[in-house]
Structure formats: structure tokens, C-alpha cells
Amino acid sequence: MPSKKALVRRPSPRLAEGLVTHIEREGVDVGRAVEQWEAYTEALRAHGWETIEVDPADDCPDSVFVEDTVVMYRNVALIARSGAESRRAETPGVEEAVASLGCSVNWVWEPGTLDGGDVLKVGDTVYVGRGGRTNAAGVRQVRAAFEPLGARVVTVPVAKVLHLKSAVTALPDGTVVGHVPNMDAPSLFPRFLPVPEASGAHVVLLGGDRLLMAASAPKTAELFADLGYEPVPVDIGEFEKLEGCVTCLSVRLRELYA
Numbered sequence: 001m002p003s004k005k006a007l008v009r010r011p012s013p014r015l016a017e018g019l020v021t022h023i024e025r026e027g028v029d030v031g032r033a034v035e036q037w038e039a040y041t042e043a044l045r046a047h048g049w050e051t052i053e054v055d056p057a058d059d060c061p062d063s064v065f066v067e068d069t070v071v072m073y074r075n076v077a078l079i080a081r082s083g084a085e086s087r088r089a090e091t092p093g094v095e096e097a098v099a100s101l102g103c104s105v106n107w108v109w110e111p112g113t114l115d116g117g118d119v120l121k122v123g124d125t126v127y128v129g130r131g132g133r134t135n136a137a138g139v140r141q142v143r144a145a146f147e148p149l150g151a152r153v154v155t156v157p158v159a160k161v162l163h164l165k166s167a168v169t170a171l172p173d174g175t176v177v178g179h180v181p182n183m184d185a186p187s188l189f190p191r192f193l194p195v196p197e198a199s200g201a202h203v204v205l206l207g208g209d210r211l212l213m214a215a216s217a218p219k220t221a222e223l224f225a226d227l228g229y230e231p232v233p234v235d236i237g238e239f240e241k242l243e244g245c246v247t248c249l250s251v252r253l254r255e256l257y258a
């Protein structure tokens with residue numbers, strides 16, 4: 001059943017202490033980050049999405065990156081178990097939010113680890129990045145949760161970047177877009193388009209031809225516009241300093257059963 005709700009989570013006052021793994025740490029301006037987050041959520045609303053705020057988790061610096069805490073497939077919410085221990089306290093609030101929306105809730109259990117940023121859905125194909133945050137047991141648990149519902153899970157090695165979706169996402173027609181220098185196994189994707197900027201690899205599908213993108217990828221935005229899409233740029237510079245992307249700031253709920 002189509003729905004257009006998106007979970008978001010207000011940045012923690014401790015945002016500047018967020019994890020960095022593959023890039024140099026830079027100072028984060030939390031006030032500016034809050035403004036950028038507000039503009040991001042406003043862009044979702046302007047394109048027809050109802051934003052639902054998960055209760056803030058002020059003690060968790062990375063809690064704004066709500067995508068990592070849960071993976072949706074149809075009406076089932078799989079609560080993640082981050083490969084970064086410091087992020088595990090983020091999930092209870094998300095669990096409550098998805099349960100109150102009527103989702104069927106499932107969990108990744110020890111020894112499995114999984115970050116939502118490692119999961120890319122393209123139709124019924126669910127690509128799962130096996131990298132720093134998601135282990136083999138986590139991948140097996142994604143299979144066990146979603147294959148009985150009709151998904152086909154494809155595991156993708158991820159070593160160069162934080163998450164699978166730091167390297168690739170997909171256009172509305174299912175074409176996977178990625179920045180090749182950040183990818184470990186481009187040949188796994190049957191229809192693939194390389195993009196010229198690292199942050200150009202991240203799109204959030206707003207509906208129709210509209211693509212929410214980071215303002216830091218103007219050449220890729222031009223490429224997508226030339227292909228008939230409508231890029232909607234947002235400045236998420238403060239989150240990019242913490243290896244965040246446009247995808248990680250929301251979880252879209254498109255098939256709620258209500």
C-alpha cells in the first residue's frame with residue numbers, strides 16, 4: 001500500500017563527536033548542522049513526504065543518521081545492530097516509532113551486525129554491503145528476514161568507504177549510480193552509471209523524476225538533469241564532515257499497511 005512517510009531524527013547536541021572512519025576529522029558547527037537538517041526535512045515535506053520525528057537521542061552523537069538503525073522491506077522493519085558499538089543505543093527510539101506506525105518489527109541479533117547504510121533496495125533486489133559495519137551473520141539475517149517476503153539478497157564487498165550506500169544508490173528506473181573509485185565490485189550491478197563526484201552517488205528518490213542530492217555534487221546534478229531527472233540540491237556539508245550523505249538522514253516508509 002503506497003505511503004509517503006519519512007522518519008527523521010533531530011541532531012544531537014553532541015553531533016560534533018560523531019564517528020569518522022575513512023576521512024580526516026574536521027570541526028562540525030552544530031548550529032549550522034541543525035539549520036541544514038531543517039532545510040533537508042523541509043525539502044522532503046515540500047515534495048509530499050510527511051516527516052515523522054523519532055524521539056531525539058541526545059546522548060548519541062550519530063543519531064541524526066537514522067537510516068542506519070532500521071531497514072524497511074514492505075511493511076517489515078528490521079532493527080539494525082550497528083557494527084559500531086557506540087551507535088547501538090540509537091535503536092530503541094526507532095523501534096518505538098516503527099511499531100507505532102504499524103510495522104511488523106524484526107531484529108538483527110548477536111553475532112550479527114548491520115548498518116542500514118549498507119542496504120540498497122532496487123525493486124525486489126536487496127544489495128547488502130559486507131564491510132566495516134555489516135558482518136556475514138548480519139547478511140544472513142537480512143536474507144532470513146526478507147527472502148521469504150520475495151526479496152533476492154545480493155552481497156557486495158565494501159572496503160573503501162563506510163557503507164555500501166556511501167558508494168552507490170539507484171535512480172528511479174533501477175540504474176545503479178556510483179563513484180567508481182569508491183567501489184570494490186562495480187561488476188555486481190547489472191545496469192550501472194558512473195558519476196563524476198563521490199557525493200553524486202547519493203540520491204533520495206522523492207517521487208516522479210525528482211532526486212534529492214547533496215549540493216556538493218553539481219556536475220552529477222547536471223548529468224542527471226541531462227538524463228531527464230530533476231535534481232533537488234540540499235547543503236548537508238556539516239553532515240558530510242562525519243561521512244554522512246543525503247540518504248542517511250531519513251528512512252522512507254513507502255509500503256505501510258494502514
Ligand SMILES: NC(=O)NCCC[C@H](N)C(=O)O
Nearest residue numbers: 018019065117242243244248
Ligand atoms: N548511512 C550513512 O551514510 N550513515 C552515515 C553515518 C556516519 C556516522 N558518523 C558513522 O560513522 O556512523
